Amino acid sequence: MASPVRIQSDSAVLQPPHSTGFTESSLALLKREDGLEMVEHKPRLDGSDRGHPGLYLSCFDMLFTEDAAWLVRVSDSSAPVGVGPRLETCQEPEQCPVIDSPGLGASPLSPTLEEQVEERSLEQVQSLVVGEVLKDIETACKLLNITPDPMEWNCGNVQKWLLWTEHLYRLPQVGKAFQDLDGKDLCSMSEEDFRQRSPQCSETLHAHLDIWKSAAWMKERCSGGETRMRGIFKIEDSAHVARLWGLRKNRPAMNYDKLSRSIRQYYKKGIIRKPDVSQRLVYQFVHPV
DNA sequence: AAACAGGAAAATG
């Protein structure tokens, strides 16, 4: 039997948008890789679908669980060789446009082209950079045995961090100037305060502390809220998906043309969009800000 | 030839 939908993300957890029939579950449920189970879910309801054969048991099950709490997990190993992660990960940062923070000085090249490329790549670059930064911080923390949040540091931790940063960026050693400060003190210091203690590398140190502070802030925000997800998915068999969709909505005349029109209706509402690199039959759930 | 994009209007709950 064919596989109607292929999920391209590694995992997804999402609340169904209220009163929206077309939830991620509605699609996710439809896909299963040939030999391997790709989608599993934990239904909280009574299954009245015992008669169906294995493959679409879960599908039909999910078809009637719209309002129930649900969870979709897709195992990593089942990611298709073809498309998959390439859609979400930019492996060639060299190719991305340079995005300088405050110090601009950008050259006035062809604006339209540059804007286009920039817009398309901004998101990827952003997540790439954030990911790298978080990774670096994590390794540093492991190595130094300190917490990622500077606010929690004691004086010893502060010294460790200073030493590490100095080493990493070949700065002169200024640890003594910050000897009796703990993390809280350090975080409350302005750049001017830094300069007073250490004229040489105050800028760099303060900037790096800022990065750590933002990372900790971000981490708290993200983990406190709902988990991030993308749910990029590809409809493998449009006719089949449409048939199932019609089945679920009691609309025997449903076809992909009409189903896709419904999907397009969600563009406006910011629920679904086409991925950055548009591909036929590939859609993407908009990750909540 | 199929997928895509939306406008418009009917149907649906």
Next chain:
DNA sequence: CATTTTCCTGTTT
């Protein structure tokens, strides 16, 4: 009433 389906015209892949 908002949402979804139906039907449509035209464009893109």
